[in-house]
Amino acid sequence: MTTIQAWKVETAALLKEAGLASTADLDARLLLQMATGYDQAKQILLYDRVLTDAQLHKLSSIREDRLRHKPMAYILGCKEFYGRNFLVDERTLIPRPDTETLIEAVIAFSKGKQQPPSIIDLCCGSGCIGITLALELDANVTLSDLSEDALSLARENAKRLLSKPVTFLQGDLLSPTDKIYDIIVSNPPYLTAAWCDEVSNEVRWEPRLALEGFSEDGLGLIRKLVKESGNHLCCGGALFLECDYRQAKDVAELLSSHRFTDVCIERDLSDRDRVVWGVLACTNS
Structure with missing residues (x-):
């Protein structure tokens, strides 16, 4: 017989052995909550309750996933972003707190x-950026992605969280649209191939299509997007891009060389350069 407390202690120990020490106790609690429905308070109150065979079977399965470094967000099926829960799975990247800098x-x-x-939110993935901006600004938002799988998940999130309609487009960056926008926002793939090979075991679960930006410096897609954006922004409109801190100055120079003024670099929660943005000049001069 295995009690709630005994399972949590055993699971935390196994997770620490697997190299997941920093979140072992929290992960054990969340896995238990997923399988039993018992929140933290109930787990403390019912610490000596014996788990049923059905509960142990489910716990064994999801614990094994975590021991293989499957991200908790994929196991739980959701991730909080800017105070709201978004559905997530292996079709898209997991929303990250640092991306809230973009918001x-x-x-x-x-x-x-x-x-x-x-x-327009390009490379929208789960839709967390565009949907959040629609809610925070009452904005008219278009979500676009190359991946139909990603768009399918974005549609699910939009249906859950929004009461107003959203436009969905499938294609490469701005190619699916001929419209002009006030704001273009994107967290595009920007890692180099080498950086992709060096990511943690957890990040390896995420789709490489959403990580690798192509070209030696990872900025292949960003260069293309900056070049295209001038034809899809209104006078005084702005382009907002997330990138790696090692690329921010290059991205800023890229915007400055393509009619963008007032170019800024914003720092993330770790005080690293994360977001680069600029305002499209009204003339070519």
Whole structure:
């Protein structure tokens, strides 16, 4: 017979042995909650309750997934982003707290504008960026991705979280649209092939298509996007890009060389360069 407390202690120890020490206790608690429905308070209150065979069977399966370094977000099927829970699975990247820097930058730029902006979220993945901006700014949002699998998940999240319609487009960056937007926002693939090979065991579960930016410096897609954006932004519109801290200065120079002014670099929660953005000049001069 295995009690709640005994299972948690055993699981935390196994996770630590597997190299997951930093989150072992939390992971054990969340796995137990997923299988039994018992939140933290109930787990403490019912610490000596014996787990049923059905519960132990489910716990064994999901614990094995975690021991193989499957991300907790994929196991739980959701991830919090900007205070809301988004459905996630292996079709898309897992939303990360550092990407909230992108949200804050767009909100700050939009503050004081007379009407809600029109926004397109490129490489939208789960839709967390565009959907969050639709909710925070009452914006008219288009979600676009090359992957139909990603768009399928984004549709699920939009249906759950939004009461207003969203436009969905499938294709390479801005190629599916001929419209003009107030804001283009993107967390595109930007890792180099070498960086992709060096990622943690957990990140290896995420789709490489959403990680690797191509070209030796990882900026192949970003270069293309910056070049295309001038034809899809209104006068005074803005392009917001997430990138790696090692690329931020190069991305800033790229924007400056393509009619973008007031180019800024924003730092993330770890105080590293994370978001680069600029305003499209109204003339070519």
